[in-house]
Amino acid sequence: MPRSTFILLMGLFCLLVIAGVTAITVQQWSPYSSTRVGGAFSMTEMTGDPVTEKTMLGKPTAMFFGYTYCPDVCPTTLLTLTNVMQRMGTDANRLNVVFVTVDPQRDTAEQMKLYLSSFDPRIRGFIGTEQQLASMANRYHIPYRRVQTEGGGYSMDHYAGVLLFDKTGRLVGELPYEEPETSVFAKLETLVRPDACVKGAPPRVDLWSGVSMNDVCAS
Numbered sequence: 001m002p003r004s005t006f007i008l009l010m011g012l013f014c015l016l017v018i019a020g021v022t023a024i025t026v027q028q029w030s031p032y033s034s035t036r037v038g039g040a041f042s043m044t045e046m047t048g049d050p051v052t053e054k055t056m057l058g059k060p061t062a063m064f065f066g067y068t069y070c071p072d073v074c075p076t077t078l079l080t081l082t083n084v085m086q087r088m089g090t091d092a093n094r095l096n097v098v099f100v101t102v103d104p105q106r107d108t109a110e111q112m113k114l115y116l117s118s119f120d121p122r123i124r125g126f127i128g129t130e131q132q133l134a135s136m137a138n139r140y141h142i143p144y145r146r147v148q149t150e151g152g153g154y155s156m157d158h159y160a161g162v163l164l165f166d167k168t169g170r171l172v173g174e175l176p177y178e179e180p181e182t183s184v185f186a187k188l189e190t191l192v193r194p195d196a197c198v199k200g201a202p203p204r205v206d207l208w209s210g211v212s213m214n215d216v217c218a219s
Contacts, residue, residue: 037163037171041136043100046112046125053169060191061096061165062175065142065158067103068115073160073177074099075118081162082120084185092122094192100126102144102158104133164191164207173207 038053045051062081066074078099085092099116101107104127107115112125128136137144144158162175164187172191175184187207189196 037139037141038165038169039139041132041139043126043128043132043136044109046109046116046127048109051126056096056098056165057169058167059094059096060167060172061098061163061169062188062191063096063098063100063140063163063165064161065100065102065137065140065144066160067101067156067158068107068111069103070156073158077160077162077175077177078116078119078123080179080181080184081123084181084188085120085122087181087185088189088192091189091192092120095188097123098126099123100133100136101128102133102137102142103156104128104130166191166194 040053043051064074064077064081066077068074081097085095085097088095097120099112101112107127109125109127112127116123116125136142140163142159144156147155147157149155160177163171164173164175166172173187175187190207
């Protein structure tokens with residue numbers, strides 16, 4: 001085999017290996033694999049009512065996993081959602097906004113009620129057993145883990161984004177942590193009114209990136 005041909009073939013082989021490793025790496029770190037995100041779950045609403053994936057159908061859903069003892073990520077995200085929901089007004093009634101605890105040991109129904117009382121009253125709190133949480137987190141591709149702290153306490157590491165589903169339960173986008181409120185507003189309005197032109201926001205917002213696929217709405 002000519003040396004030039006051998007070098008060319010080795011180069012192509014190396015590129016294929018790098019591409020394969022990159023694909024595996026992306027699949028490992030991304031919360032969204034090629035498999036379906038979402039599906040069946042069984043939890044309890046903080047009101048005491050049982051709740052499943054079927055409870056969410058008929059309305060689009062913004063779903064956030066966190067815990068009430070979270071020092072910064074959770075209150076920041078919930079405050080952003082609260083501000084945007086208040087700006088949306090009655091449009092927010094057409095949306096399920098759900099806070100799912102990843103800390104079943106400490107987040108009882110009463111604790112969830114107390115914690116969420118500081119935010120928009122339309123935000124719903126879901127709790128469950130360790131097994132119920134593990135099953136739901138697996139289906140929704142949500143990583144979380146318990147981290148021991150000094151003095152015998154612990155915190156919870158968890159995915160910080162908000163998952164967005166349409167009214168059929170299909171994943172259509174996300175709200176990354178600390179996304180600006182203007183972008184969150186545009187995404188949530190697009191989620192509840194996908195065919196409308198939201199004044200002051202781009203129409204047909206790409207729910208993954210927040211980028212408009214059309215020209216800006218006329219004022």
